[in-house]
Amino acid sequence: MLKALAASALLLGLAACATPVDSGGQTSQGETISLAVGPCFGFCPVYSLSVAPDGAVRFEGERHTTVVGVKEKTVSPQAYQAVARSLAPWRPASGTTAQTECEQRASDLPTYTVVWTDGAGQTTTLNHDGGCMSETNRRLKxxxxxxxxxxxxxxxxxxPANDPNIR
Structure with missing residues (x-):
């Protein structure tokens, strides 16, 4: 009986560690996290990627990337969890869209859009201007x-080495 209780407690503890939680305390288990990086004035990479809880990654390079087009791979679920944890402080409340506050702005830097999509298709979106210069925004960037x-x-x-924009 004691062994069964200990095993149950261990499994519950592991499940709690594996379930990412958003900043509003809502679980985000099963959410796909997508990131789209927009252009800047210059030759910044323009791409989008997504990662699912099972580690499925989909990348699509658009401009100024080695890979142009779609490429897929699988990473560990722990890599997904690391991404979820790193973004948790900035995740808006589920089902909402938020824009980061910008105190000081440098122009012509990339934009970032992060979308969390749950199993039912509900999205939570964060838009960030890469030129926002506050300490909080530097940490987010x-x-x-x-x-x-x-x-x-x-x-x-x-x-890519054959990029005509490299001088």
């Missing part, structure tokens, strides 16, 4: 820029 590395797609973002 760092979290967003770390996602390709967390998912192992960073090599797909490097500008």
């Amino acid at each position: 760092a979290a967003l820029q770390a996602i390709p590395s967390q998912l192992g797609v960073e090599p797909w973002l490097e500008r």
